[in-house]
Amino acid sequence: MPHVTPDKILALVLPQFGFTLEDCKVSRLGNGLINNTFLVQSDDQKFVLQCLNQQVFKTPQQVTDNADLISAHLQIKHENNSYPLTPVFQRRNIDNSNHVKVQGQYWRSLHYIPQCYTLESIANVEQASSVASAFAQFTAALSDFNSEKLAEIIPQFHDLAMRIEQLHQAIENASEPVLLSAKAQLKVIESQQDFIINIANTTAALPLHVTHNDTKINNLLFSEATNKPIAVIDLDTCMAGYLMHDFGDMVRTCCVSIAEDSAELDKMVINFDMLGAITEAYIAGFKDSLSESEQSSLIQGIKLMPFMLSIRFLTDFLNGDTYFKTSYATHNLVRAKNQLHLYQLFCQHEALLTEIVLKN
Numbered sequence: 001m002p003h004v005t006p007d008k009i010l011a012l013v014l015p016q017f018g019f020t021l022e023d024c025k026v027s028r029l030g031n032g033l034i035n036n037t038f039l040v041q042s043d044d045q046k047f048v049l050q051c052l053n054q055q056v057f058k059t060p061q062q063v064t065d066n067a068d069l070i071s072a073h074l075q076i077k078h079e080n081n082s083y084p085l086t087p088v089f090q091r092r093n094i095d096n097s098n099h100v101k102v103q104g105q106y107w108r109s110l111h112y113i114p115q116c117y118t119l120e121s122i123a124n125v126e127q128a129s130s131v132a133s134a135f136a137q138f139t140a141a142l143s144d145f146n147s148e149k150l151a152e153i154i155p156q157f158h159d160l161a162m163r164i165e166q167l168h169q170a171i172e173n174a175s176e177p178v179l180l181s182a183k184a185q186l187k188v189i190e191s192q193q194d195f196i197i198n199i200a201n202t203t204a205a206l207p208l209h210v211t212h213n214d215t216k217i218n219n220l221l222f223s224e225a226t227n228k229p230i231a232v233i234d235l236d237t238c239m240a241g242y243l244m245h246d247f248g249d250m251v252r253t254c255c256v257s258i259a260e261d262s263a264e265l266d267k268m269v270i271n272f273d274m275l276g277a278i279t280e281a282y283i284a285g286f287k288d289s290l291s292e293s294e295q296s297s298l299i300q301g302i303k304l305m306p307f308m309l310s311i312r313f314l315t316d317f318l319n320g321d322t323y324f325k326t327s328y329a330t331h332n333l334v335r336a337k338n339q340l341h342l343y344q345l346f347c348q349h350e351a352l353l354t355e356i357v358l359k360n
Contacts, residue, residue: 006038013049013107014040016093016100030118030218034236039112047091048110052099057236060106062151064090064098067235070210073145074138083141085134086113086221086231116221116230122254127217128274129281131254134229135215135246136285142210143289147240150210154237157213158245160199160304163311164189170318178318185314185336188344192307195347202300203242205293211241215250243294244301247282251275252305256342260309263334265341270349275302276356299357303346310339 011021029039036051052060077083091109099108156162221231257269317332
């Protein structure tokens with residue numbers, strides 16, 4: 001938060017929600033890389049206070065408005081016993097709004113769900129199954145919500161054609177030494193025209209859903225009592241989208257032996273038992289409502305998400321690292337190599353992917 005200390009800005013924000021800094025204990029919450037999030041504790045209650053990152057979210061009020069629409073729909077389903085998870089709500093400010101603007105920054109308050117915890121990685125197949133089930137239940141419960149009511153928070157977020165266009169623009173502007181260091185990865189991407197065309201054709205035939213677009217395990221809250229998911233959180237990137245994007249990103253982050261920025265590609269292994277558990281639970285979460293084309297598209301999604309992310313990392317590298325946070329000069333190039341290697345591994349195992357996805 002530029003120019004002011006957290007305490008100074010919090011002293012201005014908290015009264016907008018009916019509290020004062022003197023009467024509250026405020027601590028950092030989570031390790032998210034996008035928004036600044038705090039846990040606020042007063043004598044009689046706890047709640048979450050969050051400052052939205054306007055570099056990422058250019059229209060922050062659309063983020064809060066989308067979240068209100070989604071939570072209200074999920075609450076109705078929850079009350080009708082057709083959504084087993086707990087909806088997460090934004091609290092109102094003193095003017096009954098879902099956000100406040102203080103010194104140019106957008107803040108919101110969220111209800112705190114007690115006796116729960118978050119995880120950063122999946123430990124076993126059972127846990128993987130519960131993660132997939134939770135995200136499927138979330139999307140399935142929103143299947144009768146008109147996705148056109150939601151603002152497009154990040155335009156063309158998962159549009160492969162647009163990401164390739166951005167890469168070509170970056171190539172035109174990059175220096176020769178930088179291009180040379182990425183030559184091998186650029187050659188692989190350019191060789192995948194058949195896959196790129198296939199994705200365009202697949203997407204054109206699919207129905208839109210309300211998708212989460214960040215289906216990592218750390219976007220779930222787990223109950224301390226049951227160790228099962230109790231809530232889907234971080235609705236900031238919920239938009240109209242395709243199931244293959246959510247599913248592919250879940251597989252990409254849950255079923256691989258190394259982190260996405262590891263350079264030790266020889267140690268990259270796909271956990272197909274984990275993938276099988278995720279696939280079975282995800283498809284079951286829709287209770288036979290998936291069409292054949294949507295189920296088949298999940299195979300494409302597994303390959304698409306690392307391929308598209310490799311393009312995004314490579315584009316950022318060529319552009320001088322202006323989007324993703326980096327720790328060293330070639331960090332984004334290492335990430336691009338990692339995700340492109342994962343894409344190639346998935347392609348090598350396409351027959352097995354098909355067997356796993358279509359047997360359910």
